[in-house]
Amino acid sequence: MSRARADEEEYWHSSKFRAFTFDDEDDELSQLKESKRAVNSLRDIVDDDDDDLERVSWSGESVGSISWSIKETASSSTSSLEGRDSSLQKGSSSYAALPKQVSSYSLSNLFKGRNKLPSFQSLSDALSDIGVKNYAPELRRSKAEYKDYSSDWSPKDTVRRMQRGKVCSLERFRSLQDKLVLLDEAVAGHDGNVITAVLIFLKRTLRREILFRELEVRQVALCHLIHFLKETGEQKLLLDLLRFLDRTEEVALSQYREHLNIQDVEKRREFLKSCIGLPFSAEDTSHIQDHYTLLERQIIIEANDRHLETAGQSEIFRKYPRKASILNMPLVTTLFYSCFYHYSEAEGTFSSPTNLKKTFKIPDKQYMLTALAARAKLRAWDDVDALFTTKNWLGYTKKKAPIGFHRVVEILQRNNAPVQVLQEYVRLVEDVETRLNLATKYKCHDVAIETYRDLKDRIQLTAYKCKVERGSAEEEKINSILNNT
Amino acid sequence: DIVNADKMSGRTRKYKIIFSPQKVRQPHCAANVTCDEWSFYLLPLDEDIISMELPEFFRDYFLEGDHRWITSVARALQLLNSLYGPFGRAYGIGRCAKMSHELWRELEEDGENDGQGRKPEISNVFLMDRDTDYVTALCSQVVYEGLVDDTFRIKCGSVDFGPDVTSSDKSIKVLLNAQDKVFNQIRNEHFSSVFGFLSQKSRNLQAQYDRRRGMDIKQMKNFVSQELKGLKQEHRLLSLHIGACESIMKKKTKQDFQEMIKAEHSLLEGFDIRESTSFIEEHIDRQVSPIESLRLMCLLSITENGLVPKDYRSLKTQYLQSYGPEHLLTFHNLKRVGLLTEQSAGETLTAVESRVSKLVTDRAAGKITDAFSSLARKSNFRAISKKLGLIPRVDGEYNLKVPPDMAYVFSGAYIPLSCKIIEQVLERRGWLGLEEVVRLLNGNEFSVSDSTGEETPPGESQRIVLAIFLGGCTFSEIAALRFLGKERGLKFIFLTTAITNSARMLEAMIEAKA
Numbered sequence: 001m002s003r004a005r006a007d008e009e010e011y012w013h014s015s016k017f018r019a020f021t022f023d024d025e026d027d028e029l030s031q032l033k034e035s036k037r038a039v040n041s042l043r044d045i046v047d048d049d050d051d052d053l054e055r056v057s058w059s060g061e062s063v064g065s066i067s068w069s070i071k072e073t074a075s076s077s078t079s080s081l082e083g084r085d086s087s088l089q090k091g092s093s094s095y096a097a098l099p100k101q102v103s104s105y106s107l108s109n110l111f112k113g114r115n116k117l118p119s120f121q122s123l124s125d126a127l128s129d130i131g132v133k134n135y136a137p138e139l140r141r142s143k144a145e146y147k148d149y150s151s152d153w154s155p156k157d158t159v160r161r162m163q164r165g166k167v168c169s170l171e172r173f174r175s176l177q178d179k180l181v182l183l184d185e186a187v188a189g190h191d192g193n194v195i196t197a198v199l200i201f202l203k204r205t206l207r208r209e210i211l212f213r214e215l216e217v218r219q220v221a222l223c224h225l226i227h228f229l230k231e232t233g234e235q236k237l238l239l240d241l242l243r244f245l246d247r248t249e250e251v252a253l254s255q256y257r258e259h260l261n262i263q264d265v266e267k268r269r270e271f272l273k274s275c276i277g278l279p280f281s282a283e284d285t286s287h288i289q290d291h292y293t294l295l296e297r298q299i300i301i302e303a304n305d306r307h308l309e310t311a312g313q314s315e316i317f318r319k320y321p322r323k324a325s326i327l328n329m330p331l332v333t334t335l336f337y338s339c340f341y342h343y344s345e346a347e348g349t350f351s352s353p354t355n356l357k358k359t360f361k362i363p364d365k366q367y368m369l370t371a372l373a374a375r376a377k378l379r380a381w382d383d384v385d386a387l388f389t390t391k392n393w394l395g396y397t398k399k400k401a402p403i404g405f406h407r408v409v410e411i412l413q414r415n416n417a418p419v420q421v422l423q424e425y426v427r428l429v430e431d432v433e434t435r436l437n438l439a440t441k442y443k444c445h446d447v448a449i450e451t452y453r454d455l456k457d458r459i460q461l462t463a464y465k466c467k468v469e470r471g472s473a474e475e476e477k478i479n480s481i482l483n484n485t
Numbered sequence: 486d487i488v489n490a491d492k493m494s495g496r497t498r499k500y501k502i503i504f505s506p507q508k509v510r511q512p513h514c515a516a517n518v519t520c521d522e523w524s525f526y527l528l529p530l531d532e533d534i535i536s537m538e539l540p541e542f543f544r545d546y547f548l549e550g551d552h553r554w555i556t557s558v559a560r561a562l563q564l565l566n567s568l569y570g571p572f573g574r575a576y577g578i579g580r581c582a583k584m585s586h587e588l589w590r591e592l593e594e595d596g597e598n599d600g601q602g603r604k605p606e607i608s609n610v611f612l613m614d615r616d617t618d619y620v621t622a623l624c625s626q627v628v629y630e631g632l633v634d635d636t637f638r639i640k641c642g643s644v645d646f647g648p649d650v651t652s653s654d655k656s657i658k659v660l661l662n663a664q665d666k667v668f669n670q671i672r673n674e675h676f677s678s679v680f681g682f683l684s685q686k687s688r689n690l691q692a693q694y695d696r697r698r699g700m701d702i703k704q705m706k707n708f709v710s711q712e713l714k715g716l717k718q719e720h721r722l723l724s725l726h727i728g729a730c731e732s733i734m735k736k737k738t739k740q741d742f743q744e745m746i747k748a749e750h751s752l753l754e755g756f757d758i759r760e761s762t763s764f765i766e767e768h769i770d771r772q773v774s775p776i777e778s779l780r781l782m783c784l785l786s787i788t789e790n791g792l793v794p795k796d797y798r799s800l801k802t803q804y805l806q807s808y809g810p811e812h813l814l815t816f817h818n819l820k821r822v823g824l825l826t827e828q829s830a831g832e833t834l835t836a837v838e839s840r841v842s843k844l845v846t847d848r849a850a851g852k853i854t855d856a857f858s859s860l861a862r863k864s865n866f867r868a869i870s871k872k873l874g875l876i877p878r879v880d881g882e883y884n885l886k887v888p889p890d891m892a893y894v895f896s897g898a899y900i901p902l903s904c905k906i907i908e909q910v911l912e913r914r915g916w917l918g919l920e921e922v923v924r925l926l927n928g929n930e931f932s933v934s935d936s937t938g939e940e941t942p943p944g945e946s947q948r949i950v951l952a953i954f955l956g957g958c959t960f961s962e963i964a965a966l967r968f969l970g971k972e973r974g975l976k977f978i979f980l981t982t983a984i985t986n987s988a989r990m991l992e993a994m995i996e997a998k999a
Contacts, residue, residue, distance in 0.1 A: 190588045191552065192552030196551075196553070223549060226549070230549075294810065330806060330808050330809040362806070365770065366770050366803070369771065
């Protein structure tokens with residue numbers, strides 16, 4: 001995901017759902033706080049001057065990134081480093097940025113390659129010093145090393161030479177037979193780069209159908225070619241290969257993957273439409289269908305809402321201006337958006353939540369969770385109430401939730417719902433222990449009192465008295481219960 | 486492309502293209518471009534950890550089937566062999582391990598043997614493919630170093646601590662290795678022990694500083710010149726680590742960590758599967774985190790030998806709805822590497838079960854599904870777990886402060902499979918008695934002794950073991966093997982293609998921009 005998108009996601013997900021915090025960690029956390037206090041109190045004594053801080057300066061690049069950023073092992077596009085000297089500089093300064101405290105070797109030492117027997121205490125020293133002799137950039141290799149003048153190496157030897165890093169000309173392998181032997185030798189040699197190099201040669205010098213046919217029975221080589229084609233972006237050839245192998249599902253996936261490259265929403269929408277007919281499995285086809293429908297819907301909603309926003313007539317958009325566009329967001333995020341901005345709309349409109357629910361067959365559980373989050377954020381407690389109230393056939397209302405009322409409480413609490421509202425739902429939590437925990441935590445006294453009463457737990461009830469205010473209605477309630485039983 | 490762009494903008498530069506680590510073909514270079522090769526193999530991250538810094542290894546080999554890095558592994562072995570060898574015995578399991586070993590042996594035969602007459606320092610070498618044990622890599626880490634990695638992402642042995650940790654408005658990059666004395670003492674500890682340790686240390690520090698109150702000039706001078714610097718250093722480190730712990734605690738309590746660990750342990754132990762599945766479903770519905778949701782799904786899949794098709798379909802749909810439809814591609818990748826699979830039709834509900842489940846309520850049906858499922862299918866993880874005793878049976882509470890076994894790295898719930906295998910093979914000096922386990926792990930094991938046939942000299946050299954992880958190694962595994970080392974009088978040196986954790990593994994599977 002791009003940065004921008006991640007930010008957008010964050011906007012939509014912020015404070016939506018947060019985990020429940022039980023204060024079980026009290027002991028350890030307070031221990032930690034103690035230590036922190038102790039350490040912080042020492043700050044006055046200790047002069048925290050920067051000179052003492054041993055900051056390791058990296059050249060802005062971790063060593064590992066050399067292999068990431070520079071490597072294009074399977075001979076795909078090259079990356080260039082500025083200038084000869086500075087490349088040495090950049091490369092070597094990153095390399096030399098080994099842990100400062102561990103190795104104080106300078107750059108020149110790294111490449112001197114002194115041979116001394118290391119002991120295990122200085123493993124890192126050893127590696128940065130000795131062995132590097134062979135592995136420093138030999139930037140002044142003779143041209144001769146690149147050319148392969150004597151041309152009579154057998155396939156096996158050719159592969160061997162390639163494994164050792166010598167560039168070999170493969171042109172002399174003319175017959176199909178020779179080429180296949182070369183390929184098989186390469187595979188047996190286990191070196192993926194050599195295998196790919198041979199494949200590049202074969203790709204150039206063999207007719208496609210023959211190459212494909214031969215690869216069909218050579219799994220390892222096949223994998224290498226496919227990977228190579230993916231990396232070099234030779235999409236057409238890749239698809240042809242996959243079709244030849246009758247791997248139709250992969251053809252579909254490979255084509256679908258291309259949509260990630262299309263930035264323009266309209267073009268993307270059209271592209272997705274064209275993907276629907278591809279040979280996916282039945283389920284995946286419906287997912288692709290949903291993807292298309294979703295984007296189509298989002299485009300409409302986005303256009304509409306942008307218009308509403310700029311017109312300045314709509315209250316909700318004025319009060320809560322949108323921080324990001326809804327395009328390319330997941331379905332649940334879109335639903336949240338819809339429950340936030342378009343909750344009261346009838347099912348007929350494209351942007352109404354019920355319409356989304358119906359179109360995408362969103363299960364009740366998911367729907368309720370999302371609607372709850374949205375309405376709670378808007379502090380629309382009546383809407384929340386209505387979500388959980390159902391009328392049964394006798395006309396009685398009762399509250400039901402497929403998601404567990406403890407989750408409801410959690411979401412409400414995160415949105416700073418007033419105690420009276422919270423209390424309602426804490427009361428509905430089925431598991432007694434959880435209910436008591438929540439009631440105590442969020443000071444829903446009535447619920448706690450009632451629960452203890454139902455449990456006939458006099459001890460706890462009496463103990464709970466200290467949690468309520470003197471002379472309050474709650475205290476009276478406790479007293480009356482204690483006196484009447 | 487870059488060269489051409491520059492040309493057009495009239496910039497003259499000399500380009501040097503350095504292929505790392507190997508050049509595959511001579512590209513078409515313009516006149517001002519020269520090419521060369523720089524083979525870069527090993528980076529010591531610490532006293533006992535060597536990384537090849539090849540995070541791409543995992544995806545390239547396990548997903549794409551590309552063998553491009555096998556030579557690198559073989560060369561790394563060659564280097565270490567020439568420095569510290571010759572190796573005594575070599576053990577391994579996994580296709581890649583086997584190939585790497587074979588290639589290395591070929592290189593040895595071809596190359597000059599300049600290791601003659603040297604006293605061998607590494608007695609045993611163990612190579613393991615990452616896919617031998619996905620479970621361990623997917624578990625939440627609870628040893629300090631693992632937690633820091635999971636929470637802050639340690640890169641090349643150093644980590645970025647932001648303002649919330651440093652309690653200032655600056656971020657700081659910190660090296661985390663044995664040189665950091667505070668870190669070195671807590672890195673392998675279970676998180677619960679860390680607070681106690683840090684609090685003790687800060688009390689000590691306080692006491693040290695307080696000493697200066699009673700000092701005279703001479704003593705004070707001494708104090709300032711000798712001790713103050715060390716104390717300052719310790720103070721700085723302590724406050725950083727305390728800050729890190731606080732930050733970790735905050736994040737974990739936010740994320741329902743306890744509930745999640747509970748679900749993980751259930752999956753590892755094999756009960757309450759339906760409850761765990763519901764937990765995962767809710768996790769997805771709530772859009773908690775795309776990586777975490779995937780992680781839990783994969784853990785469920787591997788421990789249960791694939792998801793029940795109904796669950797696979799439903800969880801996949803919910804995932805796509807919560808986190809984006811393009812993850813269709815991610816699911817295919819996960820299927821290919823074997824992290825998230827579906828049980829095939831023949832292995833699922835029996836006719837009886839489906840009849841029965843129609844008669845009972847939803848709730849009970851789940852439990853019946855549980856029972857029937859575990860009868861009907863073979864679950865390799867469960868079988869392996871049983872055979873190797875990966876789930877410790879403890880009377881009373883598991884002692885995390887003085888742990889009895891390697892399971893402490895997962896709070897006593899589970900001994901890492903990879904580490905257990907290494908332990909057993911080293912103990913038995915081979916695979917004898919482990920045939921059943923090997924079969925369940927899909928074979929490809931080997932055990933080879935040094936071709937010189939020399940008796941491995943007793944004493945020091947017997948004790949050093951080189952553990953090689955192909956596809957990544959987690960800090961939890963490192964902590965566990967360090968523990969094992971202490972117990973058995975062995976020293977483990979770790980060579981890995983990269984340090985990994987569940988997040989990195991899964992991110993490698995997600996299809997970003999094509």
